[in-house]
Amino acid sequence: xxxxxxxxxxxxxxxxxxxxxxxxxxxxxxxxxxxxxxxxxxxxxxxxxxxxxxxxxxxxxxxxxxx
Amino acid sequence: xxxxxxxxxxxxxxxxxxxxxxxxxxxxxxxxxxxxxxxxxxxxxxxxxxxxxxxxxxxxxxxxxxxxxxxxxxxxxxxxxxxxxxxxxxxxxxxxxxxxxxxxxxxxxxxxxxxxxxxxxxxxxxxxxxxxxxxxxxxxxxxxxxxxxxxxxxxxxxxxxxxxxxxxxxxxxxxxxxxxxxxxxxxxxxxxxxxxxxxxxxxxxxxxxxxxxxxxxxxxxxxxxxxxxxxxxxxxxxxxxxxxx
Numbered sequence: 001x002x003x004x005x006x007x008x009x010x011x012x013x014x015x016x017x018x019x020x021x022x023x024x025x026x027x028x029x030x031x032x033x034x035x036x037x038x039x040x041x042x043x044x045x046x047x048x049x050x051x052x053x054x055x056x057x058x059x060x061x062x063x064x065x066x067x
Numbered sequence: 068x069x070x071x072x073x074x075x076x077x078x079x080x081x082x083x084x085x086x087x088x089x090x091x092x093x094x095x096x097x098x099x100x101x102x103x104x105x106x107x108x109x110x111x112x113x114x115x116x117x118x119x120x121x122x123x124x125x126x127x128x129x130x131x132x133x134x135x136x137x138x139x140x141x142x143x144x145x146x147x148x149x150x151x152x153x154x155x156x157x158x159x160x161x162x163x164x165x166x167x168x169x170x171x172x173x174x175x176x177x178x179x180x181x182x183x184x185x186x187x188x189x190x191x192x193x194x195x196x197x198x199x200x201x202x203x204x205x206x207x208x209x210x211x212x213x214x215x216x217x218x219x220x221x222x223x224x225x226x227x228x229x230x231x232x233x234x235x236x237x238x239x240x241x242x243x244x245x246x247x248x249x250x251x252x253x254x255x256x257x258x259x260x261x262x263x264x265x266x267x268x269x270x271x272x273x274x275x276x277x278x279x280x281x282x283x284x285x286x287x288x289x290x291x292x293x294x295x296x297x298x299x300x301x302x303x304x305x306x307x308x309x310x311x312x
Contacts, residue, residue, distance in 0.1 A: 001109055009109060013119035018184050022123045022177040023104070026130070029176075030282065033169050037286060040293045048300050048309045 079304045081155045082295050085288045092285035099278025106271035114268075123181040125272055128256070129279035130173035134202060135237055137167030137283050141209070142234045145227035155291075157223040158298065160230055161213050162290035166283050168206035175199060186250055194243035195251035198236060205233040219298070 003009040012019045074080045107125030114121035141163040148156035178196065179189045190196065209226045216222030244253045255263045256272065264272070299305050 002112060003109065012122070013113060015118065015120035015184055018120055018180045019108075019122050022126060022180045023108070025176045025180075026126045026173045029169050029173055033165065033286060034289075037289045037293065041289065041296070044293060044296045044300065045309050048296070048305060051300070052306055052310065 076153050076155060078155060078295050078299045078302070082292055085292045085295075089285060089288050092281050092288060095281035096278055096285050099274050099281060103271050103275035103278050107275060111268050111271050112265075117185060120181065120184050123177050124255075124268075125275045126279075127174060127177040127181060128272060129276040130170045130177065131199070132276060133279045133283050134167055134170040134174050134199070135240060136280065137163055137170055137287075138202065138205070138230075138233070138237060140287075141167060142230050145230040148223065149227050149231070154223075154298070155295070157227060158294035159287070159291055160209065160227055161223075162294050163283075163287045164206050164209045164213075164226075164230075165290065166286045168203060168210070170279070170283065171199065171203040171206060175203065191250055193250045194247040195240065195249050198240040198243050201236055202233075202240060205229070205236060209233070 010016060010020075075084060103125060108122055111122070111125075113119050141160050144156045144159040144163065147153055148160060175196075178199075182191070183189050209230050212229055213219075213222045213226035216225065243249060244251055256269065296305055296308075
């Protein structure tokens with residue numbers, strides 16, 4: 001460990017703003033993209049599911065109309 | 068010779084391959100980024116000149132390398148898509164582009180946050196910085212070109228051509244620090260023989276590069292899966308997949 005204490009660590013030898021700005025924005029961008037990508041996956045699956053249900057409903061209505 | 072590769076042109080096989088590979092990439096990402104960040108932030112010694120501000124190197128260099136690495140992979144996928152008419156490769160181009168753009172953005176932001184305390188300026192129109200900014204615009208161009216067409220076939224072809232043409236920017240970025248008088252310093256770790264960086268800093272840097280590379284791989288796989296599902300959403304195998312939950 002290069003730092004004496006935790007507050008020393010956060011202080012980063014006076015460069016706290018620049019170092020934490022870099023690591024913070026990096027984490028933000030990476031996590032944001034992960035979140036967006038996983039969200040896309042869920043949305044696509046939800047859309048496919050909705051389409052399947054819709055087709056099932058149409059099929060059922062057609063059968064009821066015939067009967 | 069390449070026959071074993073043929074089944075992966077099928078969307079379903081490619082999707083399964085993504086699923087098989089994904090856990091490995093995620094594991095390497097998690098381990099390397101955790102170790103690399105903690106090592107780089109807390110355990111690597113401070114630089115004798117730049118003190119603790121140099122710790123930005125542990126994300127700046129990996130993201131910059133990967134911004135170009137991702138572009139190379141995207142361009143290779145674009146060539147495969149155009150020459151052999153493989154649609155999965157075209158989807159890979161679109162899957163990689165946002166990840167590469169994120170890497171480029173991180174390289175630019177961390178570079179600005181490093182430039183301010185060391186050079187006294189957030190931004191200078193230096194050859195290295197400008198060519199990296201053009202790389203970001205190329206990623207945006209590839210993405211917007213793909214989405215600008217109603218017909219995804221034409222959009223895909225246009226995006227692939229732009230991705231290939233944009234490769235010209237990669238050597239410009241790489242050699243910019245040698246060809247022009249730049250404020251940006253020359254490369255530190257490509258010359259292993261002269262070793263411009265001490266091992267106590269080199270190791271966490273290499274681990275971070277590996278972590279970022281695995282991240283690009285993992286997220287590209289996730290996004291490629293999404294793209295495959297999107298274009299195949301009327302196919303029975305996707306419906307089976309969704310109803311299985």
